[in-house]
Amino acid sequence: MSQTLQSFLANRWIGEQPALALKSALNGEVVAFAHHEKPDFAEAVDFARRRGVPALMALDFQQRAQRLKALALYLAERKEQLYAISHHTGATRSDSWIDIEGGNATLFSYAGIGTRELPSGNVVHEGPAIPLGKQNRFAGTHILVPRGGVAVHINAFNFPIWGMLEKFAPTFLAGMPCIIKPATSTSYLTEASVRLMLESGLLPEGSLQLVIGSTHDLLDQLQGQDVVTFTGSADTAAKLRVHPNLIRNSVPFNAEADSLNCAILAPDVTPEHEEFDLFVKEVAKEMTTKAGQKCTAIRRVIVPYNRVEAVAERLQARLSKVIVGDPSLEGVRMGALASHDQYDDVASRVEALLSSSELLFGGANACHPLGDKSARGAFFAPTLLLSRDPLAEGGAHDIEAFGPVSTLMGYTDIDEALVLAARGKGSLVATLVTRDSVLAAKAVPALAAWHGRVHVLDAEAAPESTGHGSPLPMLKHGGPGRAGGGEELGGVRAVKHYLQRTAVQGSPTMLSAITGEFVRGGSVYESSVHPFRRYFDELKVGESLLTHRRTVTEADLVNFGCLSGDHFYMHFDEIAARESQFGKRIAHGYFVLSAAAGLFVSPGIGPVLANYGLDTLRFINPVGIGDTIHARLTCKRKIDQGKKSPDGKPQGVVAWDVEVTNQNGEVVASYDILTLVLKSE
Template identity: 75%
Template sequence: MSNAPTLQSFIAGRWIGEHGAASLRSAVNGQGIAHTHDEPLDFNEALEHARRQGRDSLLALDFQQRAACLKALGNYLLERKELLYSLSHHSGATRTDSWIDIEGGAGTLFAYASIGRRELPSGNLLHEGPAMPLGKLGSFVGSHILVPRGGVAVHINAFNFPIWGMLEKFAPSFLAGMPCIVKPATATSYLAEATVRLMHESGLLPAGSLQLIIGSTGDLLDRLQGQDVLTFTGSADTAAKLRVNPNLIRQCVPFNAEADSLNCAILAPEVTPDDPEFELFIKEVAREMTVKAGQKCTAIRRAIVPARHIDAVAQQLHARLSKVVVGDPSVEGVKMGALASHAQQADVTERLQLLLASSELLLGAADGFAPRGEGVAEGAFFAPTLLRSRNPHAEGGAHDIEAFGPVSTLMAYEDLDEAIALAARGKGSLVASLITKDPQVAAKVVPAAAALHGRLHILDRESAAESTGHGSPLPQLKHGGPGRAGGGEELGGLRAVKHYLHRSAVQGSPSMLMAVTGEYVRGARLIETEVHPFRRYFDDLQIGESLLTHRRTVTEADLVNFGCLSGDHFYMHFDEIAARQSQFGKRIAHGYFVLSAAAGLFVSPAEGPVLANYGLDTLRFINPVGIGDTIRARLTCKRKIDQGKLSARDEPQGVVAWDVEVTNQHDELVASYDILTLVLKRSSLA
């Protein structure tokens, strides 16, 4: 056994692993860098620890507090990123490759921290409103709520992004209040272990919220229950095996798979070698072949190009790829490193041979491939390899075989319908790119391709400056795809958080729903006092606290003055004849005058705890307001969100959403909306 360290699992609050087992080798020079541990793990203990200690400690915090924790964890990791960069080198990753994994992983924590702060309440229940009337009298209503599932999220990750791949699953499940057990791919588990060790050392993680498995999952999946969740990233073959686990089926355990897929890029027929889009296509394919040495589940495996330009595409790709310097990432000038392991090198070699049965080799190891650096002969390097399909419509080949490395296949098409058909031959992919300069081409291709792709990336000269590229999943957008790609969804902003929550329908009186959701539901019992709600500090405001204003009669002078002030002289407000002939049969007030007049009715003008109005939500104008109509407003505290923020003067504050109903003299609703305000806390008086 070498002197390489033994990796440890983190189970039930302790690190386990003293005796080395399997050796993990550097992808750059083949030297041993770590061992897995030999000690068996008690997976029942791990699950019980998560279900009790982990769940309780997570739910002792609310959405907002967990969002703040994610932000702090991201900062902690970035402050120690160089440790992770030094380890990442052994996986064959260049600095740029590692940046995606390390800083991209931290960036995902920041993204979900921001999503939580903006879109989630202070508690642990998310109301998916508005409530719907279920009867004629308004005393029986229904709505939906989302609550923490109460189980454990088991995340099985791939070898190619051991940090980002872990954190992009951890962030939404942690935010949802679900403890995680993480199982990284063994080949690069030393990076996942180092990251979890840092997260644990930060002191920011609630006890039991994150556990780590080094090595086999043993009987873990056989112990999962219906409230648990299993997620997987890796090969389509492994995803298929996991999907039919008898216990997962029997317990109806939700399973999300994100599998490697045969993603494509389509060069549109109107693009010529003289267009900027042509060069963008060449750069995109070459980049996806060489970033992480092509080891990305989103990499371009099939480049679909017009038949009349395929020779030009092949020539330019050959020229660009021939200039790529491969070798030890620490050597100056190296742009592409090694595959992540020697096993991966053997797998890509085997799959390339299968692809060559249906394809012509345009560029490969025989074209002067010579990795740079000391000891690289023992590394897991692989040459950028470009193929051309002999018959793009034939069974097998690049439509069915994936070499998970720097390998891509060119395919020719005659017209756009054929290009769409070839893209579909991938049988479901994570992403497809369309490089075009014609919006009408995009309008045709995207709807046709969307059913078989999780994400559609449209690239042209306009978006190129800011485009994150074909192969870059973003936290705000769905990551996943149908069919071969696994049929799952990861990321997608708040959607990903909701995957780890349970949705229930709730029925009852408005007052009961208000009590359950912590959010005012129209028709619920109101709290009316002599104190104006705008005079209350955040801490003192109660949900349902309400003010019914005095009345105001709208006059012609109001319309004229508002029109002159705003510059809005729309005919419905000023042309008596045209207005009389309209569906309303009369001149009506500006909708924004109604809003302004309502504000004048309910605003408390004196200095107080309300600092600012920063927006309106759900605005609707229900019925027209005419000259002579009398309006009044009801202002009700609808929702309070404590984001833990300070005002510009370092005073503690919270967010209050107010429900506003504007009615006329017949008690008909004329306008409905929410106002969002910043309100000081009473602690600001200290």
């Protein structure tokens, strides 16, 4: 007897009575059942607010990043349990790798993003602060804070694990509990993954809930502090977007919809070029990976008219070698569609496309998959069509067969190719294969207006290219128009989607206290102990040192020039310097930087281990011979990343604000220094 899947809501598993049968895409046998019981979504949302939000807020950004890393390690050790289930979705081992290990890589990536780019605490300061008065006693800045609401993630069937984790990771990092609603047809794989995540003990209570089956009245429970994300068809996205409760409460809605992505072969590429084969290989890969069931798959293949025949021949030759069948069998390179319903949908859409196209290869009845029971599976042959009239509206520009189906179309010049690309009415990604950088510089901005990502491929990029269809955690995933108009991923940007941005006004002292980051003009703390003699846990934000003074001499300029090799005329040519905008010889900017370090560094052994970088460096006013400078060093920001030095001693990151001024009180240089500082224990 196949198992009945369960929802995990309000800290308990719900579902005993079987309902909808979920069948294996490989052989039609029942893998699991959705449950019959209707969840109490009011209780689930309330639980997320009452228990999930406080539990997540008991951790800070850095601690949540550490949990994500630990979770990724936990899942990596148990990935074979998921592979054993994943093949029922029709996926090959390499397809499952994208879903399972690609999802895990996203957890690792966001753990690193949180560690590197987010502060300790739960307030992100989007500085710098802006003085709003002449005396800098009143200023303004922006902060980002957790919304205090619930994120509902409604996902597609094609990536049951990655689709969940690419949304869960930034949501969790932002301190927002989430309710995951996977597509029912492949929810048995999502449920298995969620069980492992909960068994890890790493997730605070209420931070993750799971819905198997229909959402019923879930969206009716949401309020303005909540967020809804959706991945799936453009038609479903359009319906959800106008849900009355989402509109009434201005609930943010982010859609990433299937789109008619394209690949363009530029006119400079001939069949003799390496790029020609790269183009054909990329199209074939996107048609067959996950049996073409990717929101980023290439649906329109746009090539010069004088290359159509050559591209068609090489594509057909490559596709004819693709062995379709049970992924457990040796040699099989493409599995099945995720369900029999999906097979019916793809077949009907191919039939619709044939009204404006010709069949070059494949088709609904062309598949003869390997495997004893594969005749009962949802296998569909790779199918290549040729558009009869590429410039006409409709057809391949409007109809998407969400499977191993692409339409080849010709163009006369690159301007016409860009017009054809735009006929998709907004897509997630376009690939441009060219050897001509001038052509790329012209085409990419035009493509960018209609696509969320543009992948430029040539022989130089090919060895390291991640490909047309691979969204990456550090880059934006989403697209305009038909693609949904939303944004996901994109590094720390994805985390900020789940935070509230607010403008704050007040005195620099108040802004320092609110942001947890020193704001210039605010109160500082000075003592007889040099700040560099303080351990990480002893330091306070705002702790400061005003150094003694140093007068710059001509010998300084000469010695620094000889040491550095920098003999720029502004430092050494009296006549040229006098005729410049400064009217005199000036010191090297990096001499000012070095001289300031000499003024504020405490030379003895202490808790400051290393200076590993400078941020926001600006040389504001020139320093001439005879000018006197001094510096103010202030503890600006502390970040506890939970790391240790190579010899096992705990340490944290301290950012120091440095302001160098001259004898007139004018700022001549300004920057942040980043240091590693030991903790006292």
